[in-house]
Amino acid sequence: MKRFLCKTLCVFLSLAMLCGASVTAFAADGQSKVLTACGGACAYCPTILIPGNFQSPTRVLDDDGNAVDCPELRMSLYGDISPRALLRYAARLAIPLTLTIALQTDAGLSKTVKKVMAEVFQDNVKDNEGRHVRNIEAVRYPHALAQYTAEEKAPIYDSFPLDEFIGIAGEDHLYFFSYDSLGSVSELADELYAFIQNVKRESGHARVNLLPCSQGATIAGAMIERYREEMTADLHRVVLAIPALDGTYLVGKIFNNGMNKQDGFVYRDMFPSLLGDTASAYALNLAIRLLPKSAVHRTLDGLVEALRPVIANASCMWALIPASEYDAAYARYMTDGTREKVREDVEFVHRAQANARDNLLYLKSRGVEVFDLVDYGLTMYPLFEGWEAYNADNMIQLESTSGGAVSCPVTETLPETYVQNNTYCTCGGSHISPDRRVDASAGFLCETTFYFADGKHEVSAFNDVFIRLATALLTDDDFHSVHTYPDRYPQFNTTRYGSYDVRNVIADVRENVDFTSLSDTDAAELTAAIEECESLLSQTVVDAPAFEQAKLRLDAILVKIGFKSPPAEPSAFQTRSAEVMHRISDRVFQTFGGRGFSDVLLFRYRG
Numbered sequence: 229m230k231r232f233l234c235k236t237l238c239v240f241l242s243l244a245m246l247c248g249a250s251v252t253a254f255a256a257d258g259q260s261k262v263l264t265a266c267g268g269a270c271a272y273c274p275t276i277l278i279p280g281n282f283q284s285p286t287r288v289l290d291d292d293g294n295a296v297d298c299p300e301l302r303m304s305l306y307g308d309i310s311p312r313a314l315l316r317y318a319a320r321l322a323i324p325l326t327l328t329i330a331l332q333t334d335a336g337l338s339k340t341v342k343k344v345m346a347e348v349f350q351d352n353v354k355d356n357e358g359r360h361v362r363n364i365e366a367v368r369y370p371h372a373l374a375q376y377t378a379e380e381k382a383p384i385y386d387s388f389p390l391d392e393f394i395g396i397a398g399e400d401h402l403y404f405f406s407y408d409s410l411g412s413v414s415e416l417a418d419e420l421y422a423f424i425q426n427v428k429r430e431s432g433h434a435r436v437n438l439l440p441c442s443q444g445a446t447i448a449g450a451m452i453e454r455y456r457e458e459m460t461a462d463l464h465r466v467v468l469a470i471p472a473l474d475g476t477y478l479v480g481k482i483f484n485n486g487m488n489k490q491d492g493f494v495y496r497d498m499f500p501s502l503l504g505d506t507a508s509a510y511a512l513n514l515a516i517r518l519l520p521k522s523a524v525h526r527t528l529d530g531l532v533e534a535l536r537p538v539i540a541n542a543s544c545m546w547a548l549i550p551a552s553e554y555d556a557a558y559a560r561y562m563t564d565g566t567r568e569k570v571r572e573d574v575e576f577v578h579r580a581q582a583n584a585r586d587n588l589l590y591l592k593s594r595g596v597e598v599f600d601l602v603d604y605g606l607t608m609y610p611l612f613e614g615w616e617a618y619n620a621d622n623m624i625q626l627e628s629t630s631g632g633a634v635s636c637p638v639t640e641t642l643p644e645t646y647v648q649n650n651t652y653c654t655c656g657g658s659h660i661s662p663d664r665r666v667d668a669s670a671g672f673l674c675e676t677t678f679y680f681a682d683g684k685h686e687v688s689a690f691n692d693v694f695i696r697l698a699t700a701l702l703t704d705d706d707f708h709s710v711h712t713y714p715d716r717y718p719q720f721n722t723t724r725y726g727s728y729d730v731r732n733v734i735a736d737v738r739e740n741v742d743f744t745s746l747s748d749t750d751a752a753e754l755t756a757a758i759e760e761c762e763s764l765l766s767q768t769v770v771d772a773p774a775f776e777q778a779k780l781r782l783d784a785i786l787v788k789i790g791f792k793s794p795p796a797e798p799s800a801f802q803t804r805s806a807e808v809m810h811r812i813s814d815r816v817f818q819t820f821g822g823r824g825f826s827d828v829l830l831f832r833y834r835g
Contacts, residue, residue: 261430263372264400268432272397273464274372275702276427277388277404278420280442280470281548284406285383288351289363308348317344329518332826337519338526345534354541358412358570366406370426374399388441388689389728393699403427407447410542413580414573417450424462435464437702442624442685445471446547446577452587453580460594467701468600468673470621470688472548473584474628480553481612483539484560487528488612491822494524496813497610507802510809514816520824521833543573547581550628554578585631585672597708599676599701601694602629603683603723604666607638619665623685626666630679633671641665655711661720668719675709682772683723692727693768715769722770730761730779733786741791750789757782 327335603621
C-alpha cells in the first residue's frame with residue numbers, strides 16, 4: 229500500500245514538475261582570493277551547473293534559523309509520507325470511501341482526497357506575497373565543488389555524474405547553482421547574476437560556461453533577459469540540457485484543465501502505469517468500478533485542486549507553463565488583485581520566456597556559443613488529454629526543448645512528401661532524423677542542437693553519451709556545431725542507459741575476481757564479455773541493441789561463476805495471475821467502457 233501511495237504521489241508531483249535570499253547572498257560570500265589551481269590561466273572556463281526541478285538540496289528552518297527534520301519526498305518538495313502518516317491518511321479516507329461505495333454517490337470522498345493531498349503538500353504552499361508558509365531554503369554552494377566534503381557533494385554527483393568533466397577541467401572549475409524550485413524567478417535571476425560574478429572572482433577566469441538543465445534553463449533565461457548585455461562579456465558557452473524553453477504541457481494543461489479523465493486512462497492505463505504489469509494493478513482497474521464515474525472524476529479534480537496552491541504563487545512553476553497556456557492561467561489567478569507581487573514576477577517570467585529565442589540568438593551574434601541537447605521519441609506521460617499527440621521525453625514536448633523543431637507523434641513519421649523546413653538551417657545538409665520523426669531545421673539552434681532518440685527526461689544524466697557530449701562542448705573550443713565531429717557526435721544519436729553500472733561492475737570484477745581460479749572456458753568468456761562491453765562503451769555513436777546484448781552476456785558469465793546472483797524472476801503464480809487479471813480487465817473495459825458498475829446497472833454514460 230505504501231509503495232502504491234508513494235508512487236502515486238511521485239506521479240502527481242510531475243504535475244508540478246516536471247516539477248528569500250537577496251542578491252547579496254552570493255556577493256557577500258565572494259572571495260577576493262583566486263582558488264583555482266590554474267589561477268585563471270588554463271583553457272577551461274569554469275562551468276556552472278544549474279539543476280532541474282527539485283534537484284537542489286533544501287532544508288526547513290525553525291524560527292531561530294536552525295535546520296529541522298522534515299520528511300522529504302524529493303530534493304526540494306516536502307511531504308509527509310511516513311508509515312504513520314500513510315496510516316493516518318488511510319483512516320481519514322476509509323469512511324468517505326465506504327459511504328461512496330455504499331451510496332453510489334460522492335459522499336465526501338473527493339473533498340477528503342483534496343484535504344489529504346493539501347495536507348501532504350502544505351509545507352510547500354506560498355502566500356500571496358510569494359513567501360513560503362514554512363521557512364524553506366536551498367542549501368547553497370557558493371564555491372567550486374572542490375571546496376566541499378564528499379558528503380556535501382554527494383547529492384550533486386548522485387544526480388549528475390560529471391566525472392569526465394572533472395577529469396579534464398578539474399573539480400575547482402565546477403560550480404553548482406542550487407535554488408528553491410518553488411522560488412521567485414525574478415530573485416533567482418539576480419542571484420544567478422551575482423553567482424556568476426563570484427565565480428569569475430574566485431576562479432580568476434573572465435568568462436564562465438553555463439550548463440542549465442530542464443527548469444534550470446528557465447532560471448538562466450530569466451537572468452539573460454535581465455542582464456543580456458552583461459552576459460555577452462560574462463559567458464563563454466551555454467550548453468542547454470533538455471531545457472524547458474517553452475514550459476511543459478504537464479504543468480500548463482493540467483493547471484488549466486485538470487487531470488486526464490479519458491476512459492482509457494482512468495479505467496485501463498492509470499494503475500498499470502503506476503504499479504507495472506501486475507495482478508494488483510489490473511485488480512484496481514476493476515475495483516475503481518465500485519465507485520460511480522462521477523465520484524472518480526471529482527476525486528481526480530480534487531487531486532489537482534490540492535496542487536494548484538503549490539503552483540499558483542510560485543513563479544518558478546509559472547516558468548513551466550507553455551506560452552499557449554499562459555493567458556488562461558493568468559486570467560484565472562492573476563487578475564483579482566490579491567497577488568500583485570507574484571503577478572509582477574509572473575509577468576517577468578512570461579517576458580523572459582517569450583524573448584528566450586531572441587536573447588540566445590543575440591548572445592550568439594556577440595560570440596557566445598549556445599548548444600542544446602534534447603531527448604525525443606517518447607510520448608508525454610498520459611496525465612492530460614491529448615498527451616499522445618506530442619513527441620517528447622515523457623516530461624517535456626520536443627517543441628519546447630528543441631526551440632521549435634517540427635516533429636510528429638511517435639507512432640508516425642514525416643510524410644514522404646515532407647520538405648525540410650530550413651527556418652534556421654545555415655550550413656545546408658539534411659536535418660531530418662533517420663527515423664523521420666523530427667525536422668531539426670525548424671529549431672532556432674538548428675546547427676548546434678543534438679538529439680537522442682528514446683531518451684527519458686528524468687534520467688538523461690545517466691545516458692553516458694549525453695554527458696560525454698556535454699563535457700566535450702564545455703571543454704573543447706574547437707567543437708562548434710553538429711558538423712564538427714559527425715562521426716563521434718552526430719546530430720541524431722540513440723540513448724544508452726546502464727553504462728555507469730556496467731563500468732562499476734567491470735571495475736569490481738577486475739579487483740575481486742581471480743581469473744586463474746576459473747576454468748579456461750569461463751576465464752576466456754569473462755574476458756571476451758568485458759572486452760565487448762568496453763568496446764561498445766568507448767563508442768559515442770550508440771548501438772543500443774548491441775549494448776543490451778553485451779550486458780546480458782556479461783551478466784550470464786558473472787552468474788555462472790557465482791560472482792553475481794541471478795535476477796529475481798516473478799513466480800509462476802504471479803505471472804499467471806497478472807495475465808488472467810489483465811485479460812479480465814481488458815474484457816471488462818471492452819464491454820463496459822469507462823463506467824462504474826452502478827453506472828452500467830443504471831444505464832448512465834452510455835455511448
